[in-house]
Amino acid sequence: MKTYHLNINNKAVRVEAEADTPMLWVIRDYVHLKGTKFGCGMGLCGACTIHLDGQPVRSCQTPVSSVKATGKITTIEGISANIEHVVQKAWIEEQVPQCGYCQSGQIMSAVALLNTNADPTDEDIDNYMAGNICRCGTYQRIRSAIHLAAARMKSESGSREKNLKQSSH
C-alpha cells in the first residue's frame, strides 16, 4: 500500500492503495464517487471515461501510480455542481439516456470533443465517440445532443462577444 495525493474535481484527496489499482476503482471504491462506471475493464467501452488534465482517459486503464500529484482529474460529478453544463442540458433536452449506465462516459467524451472541436460534423462525432459503447442504442440522440450543445455554446459565446463589444462602446 502506498499513499497517493490526488486532485479530483478540484478537491485534494489522499488515498492508500496498491500502485496498480486502476483509477476507476480508486474513484469508485476509495473516493466513493459512483458516477464513473465499470463496463469492460479493457478500455473497450468508454463507460469509465474521466478527464486527466482535460484529456479523456479510460480510468480502468489508468493505474493510480501513473497519475501525478499535479494531475487534475475530473469525473462526471465534477463537470457541474447542479446539472448546468451545456452538454448535460443538451442530454436532457434530447432525452438521450435509456438505462443510463454508459452515459457518464458518453458525456465525458462529448465534453472533451467540444473542448477541441466547437462545431463537430456527424463524421467528427462518429470518429470521436466511437470508443463509447451504448448497448441501449442511444447513438442517434447522442449525435443530436452534441450538435445542440455545440449550437448553444456558439450562441452563448456569440452573445458574450456581443456583450463585450457593447460594453466597450
Place this chain on the structure above:
Amino acid sequence: MSKINNIHVNRRDFLRYTGLSGAALVLGIAPANADESVGISNLSLLEEGHSLSPYVIIEKSGKITLFSTRPEMGQGVYQSIPALIAEELEISQDQYTVKQTGGEKQFGGAQFAGGSFSVRSDYFALRKVGAAAREMLISAASRQWNVPESECYAENARIFHRPSGKSAGYGELAESASTLEVPANPRLKDAKDFKLLGKSVKRQDIPLKVSGRAVFGIDVEIPGMVYASVERCPVFGATLKDYDKSASLKVPGVENVVEVEKVFGVYKTKGVAVIAGNYWSALKGRRALKINWDYQGKEYFNSQDYAASLRKLAEKEGVVDAAVGDFDKGFAESTKKIEAFYETPFVSHSTMEAMNCTAHWKEEGKLEVWASTQVPSDTMRDLTGRYNLKEENVLIHTCFNGGGFGRRLAIDFIIEAVNLSKSIKKPVKLIWTREDDMQSGPFRPPTFSSLKGGISGDGKLLAFQHKVISPSIMAFLNPDFDKTKLDGNMTEGISHQKYEIPNMKNLFVYSDIHVPLLWWRSVTSSTLAFSHECFIDELAHTAGKDPMAFRLQMLTKASDARRVLQKLKEVSGWDVPMAEGRGRGVAQWEFFAGLGGQVIEVTRQSDKSVKIDKVFAVIDLGTVVNPDTVKAQVEGAVVMGITAAIKNGITFANGKTEQSNFHDNPVLRINEMPPVEVHILAEGGENIKGVGEPGLPPVAPALANAIFAATGIRVRKMPFDIDNLTS
C-alpha cells in the same frame, strides 16, 4: 391486471413498511373477489386481513408518493408507470416522488419488467387508482365547504371550488378523504384532456443519469461491506475438483477465499470466491487461484458439431406447431417450389452494467439485498423459499438496471451473492467481470429453420412450411419440462402472422444442450423473424412479385399487420425506384410483445459489401403513453437488432465460450449507426401492445432482404458480415 395477486397485508404491516405515521390517504388495488378482478381500496377502511397494493400515498404534509412495481432498465417506466396515476390525480411530475417496490407481498406477485408488459398491464388499473383518489379528494372538499361536488374540480394537486375560487391542497384534504368509501367506478379522464399521457414529457430519471447520481446495483455501498470476485469453471457442466488458495491469500487486501454455489436452471455449480477489502484486490487474488476442474466430458463441446447436429435433426418430422389446410397437397400442386435452410447463433445480453449484487445476511433469518433486477417478485419468492425466510425479514432494494434485455429475469447472481454473504457472515458486493458476464451465459438460444414454399400458377403462395430446430429455454430452466412436446416459446410467431396462406404446416424439433439459456429482448422472434420473413421474400421473388405487394396480397382483410405495411410503404417511399446499386428490404413481425415493421435501405459498396443507409420503423401500439420513449425504444431495438444481425454471436470451443469482451463480441458503435426514423401507429382503444421488443425482430430480415435487392446475395445465416457477404 389479474396478475396482481395479493396475499394478506394488514394495516399494521403496511404502516410499518411505509414508515407512515398519522393520517394519510392511501389508495391501492385490492382483489375484489375470487376471480381476481380488482377494485380500488382505501387502507383506513380496509378490514383486518384484507389486502391492498398501495400505489398512492398522500400525506397531511402534502407529500405524494407513487409506487411503481416496474423496474427501470432504460425503457422509461420510471416516468410512464407513475404518470398513469398522476394523470388521473391531476398532479404534475414534480409534485410526487416515485418509489420502486422490492417484491413486498402487498404489491403482489407481478413486480417485474419483461415481455413488453409494463404499460399495457397497468394502463387501466393505475389510472383507476388515480381517478378514485381524485374523486375522494373532491368529495372531501365538497363536504368541508358544504358545496356540491359538481362545483369542484382537481388541478395541480389542489381541489378548487369553481364559483367561489377557494381551494385546498391535497395534503389538507388527505385525512378527511381517507375516511370516505372508495368510488366503485371512478370516471377516467377523456384522452383529449390528458396532460401527461400521450405526450412526450421528460423522464425524471434522466437528470440523475446525466450527472452520475442514478444509483445502479453496482453503486450501492453499505457499512462493513467487502468485495468479491468468483472464478467459475469456463466449461459448462463441469464441477470443482480442488483448489489452492495460498497465493491468493498473500495478495494484499485479500481477506478470505471460499467456495460459493451458483444456482441457475438445471445447474448448481461451485465456484471459488475471493473476498477482499476492495474490488481490485479481489480480482488480483482471483488471478492467483490455482483450480482443478472436473470437466465431466463436456470439454469436447463445440459450435461446429452442435450446428451439424441441428442440421441433422432437421431430417426429423418434428411436432406440429400449427396446421392449416393441407400442406402436402398444396405443395405438390404448386407450380414453383423452393426450399431453404436458415441458421442463427447464440447471443449474449451484454448489458453495460455487468451482473452484480450486494447482499447482507444478518443475524438469524434476516436478509437485505440490493440488485439491478427485472424481477423483484421472483427474487422475493426465490429467496424466502430457498433460505426458509419470512417475507417480512427479507428486504430487496430494486436499483436502476444498467440494461436488462431479459438477462436480469434470472437471479443466479443474486443467489450467488446471498450464498457468499451467508458463508462469510458479512455484507458483500459481488461484481462479475465483463468476461464473467459474457462467457457464463445464459445466452439466447439459436434457432435453425427448414422452410418450404410453393407458388401457384397465378403467382400466389399456396403452401408454406416452417420447421424450427432448436434447444429450449424452458427445458433448460425446468428439469421436468416435457421435451417430447411442442415448446411454443421456440416457435413463437411462426404460425401467427396474419398472412392468409391456404396450406400451412409448421413444425418443431427439439435439440438437447447443456449451455445455459435465457430469454433475450424479443426472444425467439429475434431469430425466427429472420428466417420466416426472408423466406417470404424469397417466395415473392420466386413468384416474380414485388416483396411489399406480395405481402399485401396475402393480407386482404383489415388487420394491424396490413396497416403497418401500408404505413411503411408510404413513409419509405417504397414505390419510388432506387438508383442502381441501392436496395430496400421489408419485414414485419407480430408476436406476444406486439407488432412492428421496418424498411431498410442499403447501398452496394462492392460486389460483396453494403452500407446501411436508413431504417424506417413502424410500431403499432393502440395507445401510446410517451411517444418519445416509444421512439427511443424502437431506435434502441434497431441498434440491438443490427448488432445481432451483423456482429459476432457467441460460439463455443473445448466446452468454453470463445468470446470474452467487446473486442471479440462487439456491439454496434456510433459510427455504424444508420439514421432511424420511427413512426407510431396509435389508433386508441383498449388493445394496447408492447413497446420494448417489437422494434427488434424485423431488423435482420429487412436488412437481409435489402441486401438481396442491392446485391443479389441471399443471406441465410446470422450473423452476416456486411463488409464480406456470402450467400
